[in-house]
Amino acid sequence: MNLLQIHQRPGVYLVVAAVLLAIGVYGLIRRRTLIGMLIAGELIFSAASLNFMAVNRFFAPDPAVGQIVVLFIMGLAAAEVAIALSVIIAVYRNYRSIHSNDLSELKG
Amino acid sequence: MSLLTALRETVAGFKSLLTGMRITAREAAKPSITVQYPHDTLKMADRFRGHVKLVLDPVTGKSRCTSCNLCVRACPSDCLTVEGIKREGEKKKSVSEYTLDFTTCSLCGSCVEACPSDAIEYSKDYNVVSLDRAEFARMDLLKKLEAEAKVWAEKNPELAAAAAAAAAAQAAAATAKAPAAATTASAPGAGAAPVATTPAPTPAVAPVPAAGVTETRTT
Amino acid sequence: MNFLQTEPIRILLYLVGICAFVGANAAYLVLAERKGAGRIQRRPGPNEAGFGGLLQPLADGIKLLAKQVMVPPGTDALLFRAAPLLVMAPPLMCLAMIPFSDSITARSLNVGLLFVFSFGSINVMALMLGGWASRNKFAIISSARVVSQNVAYEIPMLLVVITLLMVTGTMDLNEIIQQQGGGFWKWNLFKVWVNPLMPVTFVIFFICMLAETNRAPFDMAEAESELVAGAFTEYGGMGFGVFFMAEYANIVVGCSLATVLFLGGWQSPIGVLSGGLWGAGWFLLKLYALIFTVIWIRWTFPRTQFYSLLNLSWKILIPISLFTLLLTGAMMKLPVVYNHFF
Amino acid sequence: MSTFPFQDAILVAIFALVVGVTIGGALIAALSTRIIRGVSGLMLCCMGLGGLYYFLNSPFLALMEILIYVGAVCVTIVFGVMLSEPDEPAHEESRRHAVLWGGAALLVSLVILGGVAHLGLRGPWQEPAARVSDGSVQAIGLALLTTYSLPFELISIVLLVAILGALVIARSGRTKE
Numbered sequence: 001m002n003l004l005q006i007h008q009r010p011g012v013y014l015v016v017a018a019v020l021l022a023i024g025v026y027g028l029i030r031r032r033t034l035i036g037m038l039i040a041g042e043l044i045f046s047a048a049s050l051n052f053m054a055v056n057r058f059f060a061p062d063p064a065v066g067q068i069v070v071l072f073i074m075g076l077a078a079a080e081v082a083i084a085l086s087v088i089i090a091v092y093r094n095y096r097s098i099h100s101n102d103l104s105e106l107k108g
Numbered sequence: 109m110s111l112l113t114a115l116r117e118t119v120a121g122f123k124s125l126l127t128g129m130r131i132t133a134r135e136a137a138k139p140s141i142t143v144q145y146p147h148d149t150l151k152m153a154d155r156f157r158g159h160v161k162l163v164l165d166p167v168t169g170k171s172r173c174t175s176c177n178l179c180v181r182a183c184p185s186d187c188l189t190v191e192g193i194k195r196e197g198e199k200k201k202s203v204s205e206y207t208l209d210f211t212t213c214s215l216c217g218s219c220v221e222a223c224p225s226d227a228i229e230y231s232k233d234y235n236v237v238s239l240d241r242a243e244f245a246r247m248d249l250l251k252k253l254e255a256e257a258k259v260w261a262e263k264n265p266e267l268a269a270a271a272a273a274a275a276a277a278q279a280a281a282a283t284a285k286a287p288a289a290a291t292t293a294s295a296p297g298a299g300a301a302p303v304a305t306t307p308a309p310t311p312a313v314a315p316v317p318a319a320g321v322t323e324t325r326t327t
Numbered sequence: 328m329n330f331l332q333t334e335p336i337r338i339l340l341y342l343v344g345i346c347a348f349v350g351a352n353a354a355y356l357v358l359a360e361r362k363g364a365g366r367i368q369r370r371p372g373p374n375e376a377g378f379g380g381l382l383q384p385l386a387d388g389i390k391l392l393a394k395q396v397m398v399p400p401g402t403d404a405l406l407f408r409a410a411p412l413l414v415m416a417p418p419l420m421c422l423a424m425i426p427f428s429d430s431i432t433a434r435s436l437n438v439g440l441l442f443v444f445s446f447g448s449i450n451v452m453a454l455m456l457g458g459w460a461s462r463n464k465f466a467i468i469s470s471a472r473v474v475s476q477n478v479a480y481e482i483p484m485l486l487v488v489i490t491l492l493m494v495t496g497t498m499d500l501n502e503i504i505q506q507q508g509g510g511f512w513k514w515n516l517f518k519v520w521v522n523p524l525m526p527v528t529f530v531i532f533f534i535c536m537l538a539e540t541n542r543a544p545f546d547m548a549e550a551e552s553e554l555v556a557g558a559f560t561e562y563g564g565m566g567f568g569v570f571f572m573a574e575y576a577n578i579v580v581g582c583s584l585a586t587v588l589f590l591g592g593w594q595s596p597i598g599v600l601s602g603g604l605w606g607a608g609w610f611l612l613k614l615y616a617l618i619f620t621v622i623w624i625r626w627t628f629p630r631t632q633f634y635s636l637l638n639l640s641w642k643i644l645i646p647i648s649l650f651t652l653l654l655t656g657a658m659m660k661l662p663v664v665y666n667h668f669f
Numbered sequence: 670m671s672t673f674p675f676q677d678a679i680l681v682a683i684f685a686l687v688v689g690v691t692i693g694g695a696l697i698a699a700l701s702t703r704i705i706r707g708v709s710g711l712m713l714c715c716m717g718l719g720g721l722y723y724f725l726n727s728p729f730l731a732l733m734e735i736l737i738y739v740g741a742v743c744v745t746i747v748f749g750v751m752l753s754e755p756d757e758p759a760h761e762e763s764r765r766h767a768v769l770w771g772g773a774a775l776l777v778s779l780v781i782l783g784g785v786a787h788l789g790l791r792g793p794w795q796e797p798a799a800r801v802s803d804g805s806v807q808a809i810g811l812a813l814l815t816t817y818s819l820p821f822e823l824i825s826i827v828l829l830v831a832i833l834g835a836l837v838i839a840r841s842g843r844t845k846e
Contacts, residue, residue, distance in 0.1 A: 004677040007684040007724050014789025016688055016721065020695050020714075022782035027699030029774035035749055039698050039707050042742060046695075046718055049734075051789075056804075057725040061797040063804025064812045067730050070722075071809075074737045075824045079831035081742050085749040086835035092753035118643055122530075125628065132367045132627040142370040406709060438729050438806065445732040448740025452712055455747055459705050471751050474744055481740070498806075 013054035020047035033099050034088045038081065045077045152232040157215055161231035162206060162253040166264075169257050169271035171250070173203035173227035182222035187212045198278070203227075203250060210236070210244040341433035345422045352579050353572035354384035356618065363622040394564030402561065403460040410457030411562070411569040417446045417453070418576035425583045426501045428593045428606035440488065440498040443584060447539070450577060451477040454541075454548065457570065458558030469557035472547040472633060476538060479640040480545075484535035486648035487528045490655050491588055494521050504592035511596035516589040522655040524647075529589045531644050531651075533617075536581040538636070540574065543625035547633055582617040586610060590617075684724060691717030704750055712743045729806045 006012055020043055027040030049070045056066020143150055152158075162171045175192020187209035192201040220228055238244055261268035358373065358380065365372025373380040398404050421443045423433040436442055451474060458470025494515065495503045507514050516529050541548040549557030556562075559570045586592055590613045593606030631639075690713055697710025715738035722731040802808040813821050 004681055006681055010794065011790045012688075013721065013725065015786045016691060018782050018785035018789060019692055021785055022778040023692075023695045023699045025781055026774045026778035029777065030699070030771065033704065035704055035746060035753070036707060038746065038749075039704075039711050042711055042738075043695050043698060043714065046714065046738075050718060050721060053722055053725045053727065053730065055794075057727075059794050059797060061799065062801040062812075063726070064802050064808040067727055067804060067809050068812055068817050070730055071733065071813075072820060072824050074733060075828055078737060078741055078745075079828050081745050082835040083831050083838075085745055086839040088749050089752050090838050090841065114643070128627045129623060132623065135369060136363075136366040138369060140365070140369045140371050144371070144374070403703065403705065406706065409709075436728065438732055441729070441732045441736065445736035445740065448736055448744075449712075451744055452739060452747070455744070456705070456709060459747075459751075467751070471748075474748055474751070478744060478748075 010054055010058040013050060013057075017047045017050040017054065020044075020050060034084075034091065038084050038088070041084075042077060042081070045073060045080075049073050152234060156230065156232055156234065157217060158231040158233045159208060159210055159213060159215065159236065159247070160217075160219055160228045160249070161233075162203070162249050163227055163229050164253060164256055164260060166260075166267055167271060168275065169261065169268055171203050171206075171227055171253055172225050173206065174200045174225055175203045175206075176201075176224065178222045178224060179219035179228060182218040184216060184218060185212045185214055188219060196279075206249045206253075208247040208249055210247045211241070341423065345419060345433060349419055349422060349576045349579065350572070353575040354388065356575045356578070356622075357387070357571070358383050359619070360622050360625070363619065364626045367623070367626045388568070391565050391568040396564040396566050399461070399561050401462050403462070406456050406460035407561075408566075410453055410460060411566050411573075413453035413456065414450060414573040415569050415576070417449045418573060418580045420446045421580045422576075422583070424500060425580070425587065426504060426592060427610050428603060429501070429505075430603060431607060432501060435499065435501050437497070437499045439500040440492070440503075440588075443500075443580070444485065444488070447577075447580065448481070450539075450573075453573075454558050454570075457562070461558070461561035463560050465554040465556075466558050466560045469548050469550075469554050469560075473541065473558060476541070476545065476547055476636060479637050480535045480538035480644075483531055483640060483644035483648040484539065486645065486652055487532045487535070488588070490522070490528055490648070490652045491515060493652075493655050493659060494518065500587050500592070504587055504594060507591035508594045508598075510598040511591065514589060514591040514594070514596075522651060522658060524651045524654060527647065528651050529585070531648050532585055532589065534639075534644065536585060537621065537624065538640070540577040540581050542574075542578065542621055544628040544631045545636055546625075546630060547636060550630055552630075578618060578621055579614070582621065583610075583614050585617055586613045683720075687717050687720035687724065689717075690714075691721060693717075705747070708743055708746050708750065711746070712739050715739055715743070726804060729809065 024040050024043030024047060027043060028037055031037045031040055052066045052069050052073070056063055056069075060066055162173060164170075165172045173190070173192070175190050177190055180186075180188045180190050189205065189207045189209075190203060191205035193204045194201050217230065220230065236244075361383075362372040362380070373383045376382040376386045398407055424436060424439040424442050426432040426435070454473045455470040458466040458473065461467075491503075492498065495506055497503060497506075503515075511517065516526060518525050522528070537543075538545040547557075549559070551557075554560070556567075559567050562570060592613075593610040595605065595609050692714075694710045694713030694715070694717055698707045698714055699710075701707050701710060715734055718738075719731040719734040722728075722734055802812075
């Protein structure tokens, strides 16, 4: 494999996307605050986007489709962050904490 | 309608902003009015009351102080020291030491009020600085007067020459008085002999004092 | 000639050129600002260093360089050091897109407008990180203000730019300028037959630009009288200097963007003499006219209150810019509809 | 454009830098205890992703990634950080607990990494016979307003609802007091 052509090989992008996904999952499990988990979730979104883009670039017959999907993902991510943060702020207002351990009991 | 009022308010607001910008633009076009301090200084007003100083008499080029010590007595904070000596050939005593303790002086001006011969006045010196406390504790006003007299002599050489001539005439009169003590001539008579030796300055002396005095009053 | 056209040399030239342009502007706009403030307040401004104060920026620079860059204890040292770098990078990158003349552009991209806005948005993060990393009450209040202010003003700005994109149909800055050639009545600012509210959109863009660059009357970020120095309270020496320079670099970027989008960039206002060096001259003339307006505004108006700042954006600018967007769309489609039915 | 010496090597170096920034940013985002560093890591990661998109022939999406993620998502998260106090306490849980959970998380993520990477490298990917469009901004715009107009509108509705919902949720606690 020619090292100078490395940026034109789909495998590299897919592996980077896999690494991002793995880091995101690890963070999602390990982070103990809601905002930390949100950041890890964004990493997973990014991994998905990168995967779409890589496949779009190398294997899709219509290279516009993958880009549109990624645009949609960005829009959804923005919406998700807005909602999640408002929930986090509401939770913080009630519990004075956003640590997931403090929020474990559910009261009706 | 609230939308219309909001629009109208927005437009009116913008108009007022533009008015503000017009005003600042107009001000920017005018010349600047600040004084560039170290380069230019303001001329102090006549009634400015700085520390006291000795007045330079433009007739003699010296102080008018007779060391009568009235100022020392008038001073509430006891910050003046005056010494005088009687010089040969002079009717009054003249000052030999005049120091001001500026660290205790409260600039009340009682000394100026008390002075019978208008020998002291307020200086216009408003940025008095020193690196040494002693210079303020013993401010030698006589030395300042001498420095001022030197500048004055450079600026007005004819007046200075006249004053020097008058002084020389007086000294000469004093020396002339000693051998001719028996005659006890009157003052104009005694002055007649020196007039002959230096005829030129004497007519100049007469008109000058009036003009010179008014000058020191106004500055 | 051939040597100059090789790519590495070109890149190097533009890199040095842009850095020099930004540096000189940042340095001398500070002087211009202080001189302008002086004129408006009827005093001469800095006039001691050099002839008429011309060496003042140099003196300031030497002073700032000689100062120790201190990282106060309790701060997040890494972010504290990274923030000045992050704040200076976006304006430098944005200037690479700005066409100074028809032949003087560091890099022409067909999505140049988007490039400028995407890198301009990093600026907020940088100021915010600097403020947050300082662990200082004033800095944190200031960074909260920066964030909400910039979020609020990005929306009408982007709406205005989208309006403009609908008119021009391209994101290539050079092409946008070329469409405005042939006299000042062809500038986007005066294209009232496309959209009668075009001057209003320019005013909105200018206001948003002032708010995005945290300039008075919207300088909540470094409200000196309330927040010491805002987000850069804890910075000293060149750390502060870089923040200060970045503010002016951002003004340069914002004003040159306004010039390109609304005032015809390097096009001549009279229709002749518009290529090459003439173009650069016109561009700089318009750019500095805008920058001096910014300075003029700063020394005319007092700082607004924070809630009225947000009210202005959400209640006035965004509705108006949405309306202009709709109006432009309608006016562009009107001929099509007309042709369809009649 | 004229030639550039060591063109390929420089390109590969930039590519390696971009990949490094992406993965390094992601690691910072997932591992740092200070949440503000996590956000900075996410910012770095997104800038790296923008670079990767550029390498994937889509400068438009590269810039959108920076505009939306850095300019909007990160700033919004920072806003959330400022309104709450999210720094994680240093040693809240016991050591055994930490090792156990850390190990489990590491295991899960490694399994995912291995599986996805294997799929990516060994999958039955095939080059397309012909390209329908060039993937330019014009093509994206056309596709968005023709083939994908329904999802496009849906996304905008989702965004609108999300903003309204966020407003309602964030405001509700305030009016109660």
